[in-house]
Amino acid sequence: MPKKIPTRIYLEEDEIPSCWYNLRADMKDKPDPILHPGTLKPVTQADMEMIFCREPVKQELDDTTRLIPIPEGIMDFYRAYRPSPLIRAYYLEKALGTPAEIYYKFEGTNTSGSHKLNSAGPQAYYAKEEGLSSLTTETGAGQWGTAMSMACAFFGLDLTVYMVKISSIQKPYRKALMETYGAKLIPSPSNTTESGRKILESDPDTNGSLGCAISEAVETAVKTDKCRYVLGSVLNHVLLHQSVIGLETKAALDKYGIKPDVIIGCAGGGSNLGGLIAPFMGDRIAGKSQTRFIAVEPASCPSFTRGRYAYDFGDTAKTTPLIRMRTLGNGFIPSANHAGGLRYHGMNSTLSKLYQDGYLEARAAAQTDVFDAAVKFMKVEGILPAPESSHAIMAAVDEALECKKLGEKKVILFGLTGTGYFDLSAYTAYNDKSMSDHIPTDGDLERGFASIPDIPQNK
């Protein structure tokens, strides 16, 4: 007799994984190395340590160690809010009338409201261990800035967050939360950095951009004693930390002998998707499963489905190392869609490689369709989802309805990355029917592609 599957499957505290899983170690064809933008040679530990903390750089450059032990200080941090629940979507299944089983791993039960805390904690921990006294970062939608504020409060570090100016005006409560945790918030562009002053001189009334905020945060980190810069997505060490999501999910499913047929995640820089699928993808690469993997991105910023696979910069100022990835070009200007956390021109290099090699599918979703799914979901499952997470909900609903049509009893798993408490102005726009979809034209894309660097590796 199979055990009855509860609505919420919780692991025991001592079942939180004690190692992160480094998927790259199990890939037959690995992602291409990060290049130094000056020499166009693979970056070294020393190159990257100028900007980032030591241990995360080591993790970034390590594509051979499968399991990386999680230090006790980080386990202590994880125990403050993990394990997170794996939820059987009984109510959604019933509402859809599907024969499919739907599960979602819910990362929004912590106060930062998203999975970002899984990497914020480790990055703050390593900074403290390495003798630093402060960190800098940028935030757009605010999830990463909030997570870093919490982590820095926990480990006793000062934090400066460059928040895109328009976002700091539109999201005063995000700002208040970070400040209550003790972070210093600076609307970007600001006159605290050279790059900020330069932009303000040419355009005093600019709303700011993520690219500009990154430049300010990096500049401040480099110029400040005992300070480094931290980033919340795109890089492989962030995906490594996020593998706790997938490892916990797999442990919970294994308890009930459940094998997912399809795994779905939203994709911006790729940190949640990469973390969720990691151990399942390892099985697929090893030939132990035939699980399908689906990345869902906004149609307004379609790096997987309409981008190119090329070396590109991570920022619009073209100062970062070069990463080979699915990209719309560092000069691509995504529209002001409400899933701010998915508004990035490029995609993590590991996920990009898996997509190129046919292990990962991708689809783009229009904003209004995403909110249709979000509202359907929240009324029956009782959770207010973040707009980012709702991209995955939409694809899960589509898959479940396909199962209904075909009479197939598949197991669908998706990642619910966070809550939408700070996104209620987006829901208001949806309720008012004043929301639009912002699909870029081919011309918009060509203008973005023109910014991809013209280097031999891209021929």
Place this chain on the structure above:
Amino acid sequence: MPKKIPTRIYLEEDEIPSCWYNLRADMKDKPDPILHPGTLKPVTQADMEMIFCREPVKQELDDTTRLIPIPEGIMDFYRAYRPSPLIRAYYLEKALGTPAEIYYKFEGTNTSGSHKLNSAGPQAYYAKEEGLSSLTTETGAGQWGTAMSMACAFFGLDLTVYMVKISSIQKPYRKALMETYGAKLIPSPSNTTESGRKILESDPDTNGSLGCAISEAVETAVKTDKCRYVLGSVLNHVLLHQSVIGLETKAALDKYGIKPDVIIGCAGGGSNLGGLIAPFMGDRIAGKSQTRFIAVEPASCPSFTRGRYAYDFGDTAKTTPLIRMRTLGNGFIPSANHAGGLRYHGMNSTLSKLYQDGYLEARAAAQTDVFDAAVKFMKVEGILPAPESSHAIMAAVDEALECKKLGEKKVILFGLTGTGYFDLSAYTAYNDKSMSDHIPTDGDLERGFASIPDIPQNK
């Protein structure tokens, strides 16, 4: 060897209680009956059914049945978000350096963000079962309105929420959340009711009040076919539903053989406090324990510590039945403190009786002290608490520091009723040091007491 106590103790899904516990059945001296305001005789089922749903009224008037089975339809609702975690405050204990063990039952993991959902679900369920098609209610801080919006979406009922006008302006995101769940929000006073129009005529620019919103909601319920009014606190059937909090807490503690020495809850109308302490108070009344119970109320609205024990109306318009309770008088105007959920002139009759009989202690907390405790808590425990809940945090911290002083290893339990995502303007005021305490003068209190009805029962 005692089992290691995890940070979060989760019950299994099949350990959610299947009956509510009616504490009144075990009280030697029971609370005095509710009186009809016209006849001054105990109200009947028929009197109350004019306004409220049938089954909740039955529960309200039943002070002899100990255990009341929870219908399967409500269990189905509870399984969407329960059991809630009981958390060992390891990080807070360490930060305080106390030998005490601190536990808190966290009711803020559901999207409504508070314990209110525990009674919203049952009240919506009974309305549906009794053939109603819509409900009305009022909301001030917004927690109850949100909970009812979710419950009505779940059970398929229309809901009209009269939201205090100033609150609907100051909390646009609360409003957006309720509307996304499909509720109809009407800023009160409005021109949709006689009582609203009357107030608007005499004062067109009024900010509104809870008393006025109640009058509008009751009037609409009474005048609408297949419609009733629902209330989220103060009444005994609400405390009955909230007993799931205490029952789950006791089951979790029993697993580890933990006996609380002191139990603390914030108190506005009393629904969370009454629910949390119910089974523990039952033991105390039966002589099986010596547990202490502490109610913490805002110093700005001190019904326990500075109120009177008298029959009083529940609303400022003096239209409701009369309840014998600790009260500041229905005409008492509480200041605009940030714990809106605790801004009520009266207190549940059962808790009032327990206080009179010496089973329950009470203390009043000043707003700035409460926020000091809240910020200390959130930095180490990683949870953003509601201002209401933070009253309990403050008392728990005080008790733990007392243990430190005396070298006592007590077990302290408190109720963390909800999250503060919609209260960040209050945190901003705290950060800016623009927050004040609003302690009423003796003159303020006398003006409130003058509104208590002059009836024989109050002699």
